[in-house]
Amino acid sequence: MITVAFFKAAIIAGIPLLFATLGEIITEKSGHLNLGVEGMMLMGAVIGFQVGYTTNSPLLALLFAAIAGALGALIYAFLTVSLRANQVVSGLALTIFGTGFAGFVGKSLMGMKMTDQFNYFFRDLKIPGLGDIPYLGEIFFNHDIFVYLGYVTAIVLGLYLYNTGKGLNLRAIGENPAAADAASIPITKYKYLHILLGGALCGLGGAYLSLVYVPVWQENITAGRGWIAVALVIFSGWNPYKAIAGAFLFGGLDIIGFRLQGTAIAISQYIFDMAPYVATIVILVLVSLRKSKKNAPPKALSEPYFREER
């Protein structure tokens, strides 16, 4: 039950959440609350699957999944950055669009599978040395390369945000766009780039679901994970490093119902399926109880910036 295999599976279940959470962190750091995560994940999931299915190339599948997510984000960025539309409604519209898009494109992919050759690309690869650590090695360092890509992305984003000048500029924009503007940081360019990058990461998160996790195309494959990712951003205090822990915790909650089936614990699986959602609520309430400056959202989050309004 709660064994090494369980923790290993929790990591795998957490990877789509990790990518989406990182994408949303980088988006929100630019001062934009994009509630279209679910939609962008679905766009990435379906395009990744379609491209992988047609070309049999895992790399092309990942590339196009990221592009699909970024294109979704581009619609959002144009609306909210250039046209200063309401961010909440724009994000919701993007989710509706992504859901419709995935359903539309995915109609002919229902129940399709990838070839063995394709799946071989995502086989478990043990990292020499680290993978030999008892227990931890098997849990963390014996995975497909997509999982390692997730680790690396989180760390690179953390370094980027906290240890580079560009990361500092980005945070300045999210905190106080007027001051950043006065320091002649090109705000619009930064916002566009990071919203697009966020979308690409969400697209990759969706692609992990359709290409590796499931890996058969099914309708509404994300099942609300995009929304959990939005909550995980708050949980992790907008910090990419903490997002790793959050994503894996929720990965565990995601699979616990399934794992407990047929064990002595006689609670319906459907009740356990509530776990990730209930846990999100509990954690958000706890986070709001201990308000600290360190875990605060970017100050200018979801406020459109308009130079002439100053």
Place this chain on the structure above:
Amino acid sequence: MQFRIVIKSEIGKKKRVLIFLGSIIAALIVSGLFLAFLNLNPFQVYIAMLQGSVGSVYRIEQTIIYAIPLIITSLGVAIAFKMKFWNIGAEGQILMGAFMASYFALNYSFLPRFILLLIMFFAGFIGGAVWGIIPAFFRAKWGTNETIITLMMNYVALKWVVYLQYGPWKDPNAFGFPKLANFAKNAVLPELFGVHIGWIIAVLLTIFVYFFLNRSKKGFEIAVLGESAITARDAGINIFRTIIFAMVLSGGICGIVGFIEASGVEQTLTKDITGGVGYTAIIIAWLGALKPQWMVLASFLFAILIQGSSYIQSAFGISAYSAQLLEAIVLFFVLGSDFFTRYKLIIDWPSLLRRTKENGK
């Protein structure tokens, strides 16, 4: 600077309507290109959509049946939005309302029809209201972000109904199918003019919410709180109580939708009872600028879009998801068009041309 953006002073109603219509037309053109890409004649498709939604008395009735939950749910969420409380939880509130109403429908069907339906109505209200109070309490007490909480509660409600449907409430006479028993006749809303009387509830609620938001003291307090918490506090408004009250009403009204859909349309409880109404209603509330009269109009627009899309689905073999895509495209354009009601784009042609010339050298 080749172009700059300035804030417009108040613009006239006529111009606002023109910009709105312009964005709808632009959306239809883009969607038309998409249809043309699928080798379909967009004009034929649009005409078929209209025929499918308002082409006959029966189809108009069907469209109205789609519009009823959209109207009522958007009224519900509008009350919360007026307070700048992002209640994305209408889906869950509808499900819990349907669950509560179904409890009475399944267990008290011996009661006289009118009394049973009345009990179900209030049960639906309470189910939705409870689902509304929870995020309201956290927000009012500790400032917890309500957007995510209400959203997560949608999934909790959904899993709850799935649990009932596959578990304790499964109809033993359904040959193992995971479905509930159909309601007894007593628990089904009667029809008037070919549509279940949910439409009367929708009309009454529209009038009620209109007066509540525009004329009542509580409605005014909600609007003030939405504008500024500081002003509200200085004006002596009890913020905690106002948030709770608004969400009881908002969630409760959404819960009534659950009762209407379970009793009037599905005649049982299913996990698919909302059909995404909770999300579409958010869009409608925003499109209608939180004004009940405009929201009713927008609800009909969306009902026509949904009903028309399901018609072209069979007539042209277009995926059911095309409705969602069309919906989103319309939304993108309306969202974008808002820019032109608020700002004016001034393009400095001489300097733009000069710059292009310089670049060309």
